[in-house]
Amino acid sequence: MATAPATDPEADHDDLAFDVFARDCGSRKVLKTVAHAWGILILVALRDGGCRFNELRRRVDGVSEKMLSQTLHSLERDGMVHREAQPTNPPRVDYELTDLGRAVADRLFSVIELVEERMPEVQAAQQAYDDRGR
Amino acid sequence: MATAPATDPEADHDDLAFDVFARDCGSRKVLKTVAHAWGILILVALRDGGCRFNELRRRVDGVSEKMLSQTLHSLERDGMVHREAQPTNPPRVDYELTDLGRAVADRLFSVIELVEERMPEVQAAQQAYDDRGR
């Protein structure tokens, strides 16, 4: 139940194709995890090098422990992040990108770059939109 | 209140820099809109050419009228989508990407491509993770 592309009749034309535009395709769930606000930020933050939980928390300003932990688990499950726990005391756990994770993070980063770069344009558009509104 | 980068003391080193990693930076909101599941899907769906509401709804399988309408408004406000209403009857409204929207959509598309491409890897990771879990 947890696999393959869409499960609906018309979609079985090709067992190997994944399509995020299909309501039930597994790839959409992955996209959701990865593209999710915290997901993006965490993935991209890890591009600067693997690091530990609290360090990561500091890099991603505003994320709660819970969300960080939770998102990290999802990303680990999807094979984007590797978790390395060392049985020392105090406990030390390092998180780093997998190859897949890095590939995804790189592309996500290019989105971030673009957005940051074009923010003035965005703000102008917002201004215009809001003004027109009244 | 609705502008500029972060509002915190340490961040004023550069008035022009936007940083999505800063909790209160406006760019994070934009990223959230754009990277949001429906946002991505809608933006990328529009790469195939501008189209009308219901056509768009068909392209993005599973989106409700409300979410489509709502997301479209956000994207329009952020200057990603242009809305062209024709006063005909029945009403006809076309949505299309702005230049900025296309730039963003192109990069988002590359993320989608990558994810779809690597789904087998993802599924394997999920399998392994779930198995290890017991």
Add this chain to the structure above:
DNA sequence: CGGGATCCCCCATGATACTG
């Protein structure tokens, strides 16, 4: 057709507290 307005439910998220 193209939506706006409503109702409502459930999940995502944050705050707090506890454990190893």
Add this chain to the structure above:
DNA sequence: CAGTATCATGGGGGATCCCG
């Protein structure tokens, strides 16, 4: 430090109705 557990809430998001 590195989390997990629990609780409370806001709003994301679906369903439905209606209007122009």
